[in-house]
Amino acid sequence: MKTQRMMKHALLLLAVTTFAVVSMSAQSAIGTVVTLSGYILNANSLTPVDATYALYDAAGKKMGQSFRANAKDGYLVTGLQPGMKYTIKVEDPRFFKQEFTLDIPNTKKYAEISKDFVVRPLEAGKSVAVTPTPFDLKKTTLKVGTDDEIADVAHLLVMNPGVNVELVCYPDEDGSAEAAASLSMARGNALKAALVKAGVPDGRVTVRTVKGTDPLNPPPLRKGAKGKRYVGPTYLFITKV
């Protein structure tokens, strides 16, 4: 009788312990995840696209299968762990290969974070605008503070070794064809030098000079205020994919 009572107590203790362990693991499994939402946007149109991407952990290990971004609801991925670093890699032949680093905040509660990613279409004959424009009005030297932007473009080209580009820099105002070509060439050469310095092989980048303002994005009829004047756009024209 006494043995039977002891066994009953032992079973009860086991049941309580098991429940507690299961509860704790369930809590840790579902209570501390982070969901990432946002859109993958086309750099030219800034509209959502259904690009294919994959998630990698800090060690470079791919997390599950590749995903396809939902251009309608903006959902990207869930199950991210707080305090961890991840990399989202765009792996879609329609776009440049690109990487985006994610630093997940260290939280003890379920959290949702939102982030959009801009990807550049990859198609021979098409162009991608370099934004913001890396030159000041009438200047041929790279604008102060555009180092990160140039580094991003260089990184993009290094990650896509099969892609060759032509740099096209438009002048800021209508004037003589000679002056326009001179400015365009000087700007193109300055940008090319910066890209080569950042690791892009010289042969993959060429410069095309233009003799007039951008027909697709022409200067406004009226001058802007000081510091806000129109500056001719700069494009990467894709010559080889």
Next chain:
Amino acid sequence: MKRTLRAWTGVATMLCIAVTMGTAQQRTYTMKTIGNHADEVLNVFVNDANTMVATCSLDETIKLWSLPDGKELRTLKGHTAQVNSVSFSNDDKTLASGSNDRTVRTWNVETGAQIGINRGHTAEVIGVYFNPADEKGELLASTSFDKTVKLWDTKLGIELKTLRGHTMQTNAVAYSYDGRFLASCSDDRSIQVWSTDLAKKEPLMTLLGHNSPVLSVLYSFDSKYLASADQDGVIKIWAMPAGELVRTINAHTDLVQDVSWAEDNKTLVSASLDKTVKMWDATTGQNLLNFPVNTEVWSLDLTSNASTIIIGCADGSVRMLTEKGNEAGRTNQKGK
């Protein structure tokens, strides 16, 4: 008889119109070019003693010119992008400049040597202004397309305070002459008035009324009025420190990038891309001068009695407008 009466009425009407026009166009100026930058002149600032004017340009330099003769004294080089704004200190010994290279620099006026580089803004610096009430000539305000206004101790080379309140790019900043207030204006169409008390970080008031980006603000010498100008060519006069709108002047047909007060606290001049320089009686809104220039005018400043106006033009020229009867050049007290 009836016909004669009608004729006399017509003559009387013409005389009235002529008298009105004569009253409106009270001042007459002649213009001469005193020199050139290699590119567009973006800002002009006359020193307190009316003996020197500083200009800055898209060519990345600053030039100092003597007054009243307009002789080029020296060129200051150091900025690595266009220089948007210049300001003399209260004692006229130091010049400050703000540039697209995101720095605020200070210069020794006597030698032309660069004294300091102040870094902190994260975008183009579009406006600088020394505190006119600071006799040591050390306290400076700057504003940037990063939407902030920063206060600096230029002697120590440190940032004292950052003022945040505008929601879009800011375009200009100006101290009141008593040194108690600071006004800033922005693409968000507002003017914000700040206390220069370092403990206060929120704006004291926000002035609304402009219908386009506000490009320029400037206090009158007695600190009782604030003039603001916008992208539509409209100038507004505000009673300060109450912040009440006193007058709206549809001044120009293109944007007004700069305004400046004369020492009488009622004469105001404006520079516009509509290729004119205009003078106004701010107390009545009456137009006192309508001076056509054959190029866009980015900036201007004047001697205290408005006998000389210096303008900075889009063709790179620095020009001097001298009032007829004052060709010898009167010197008097001023400040911008």
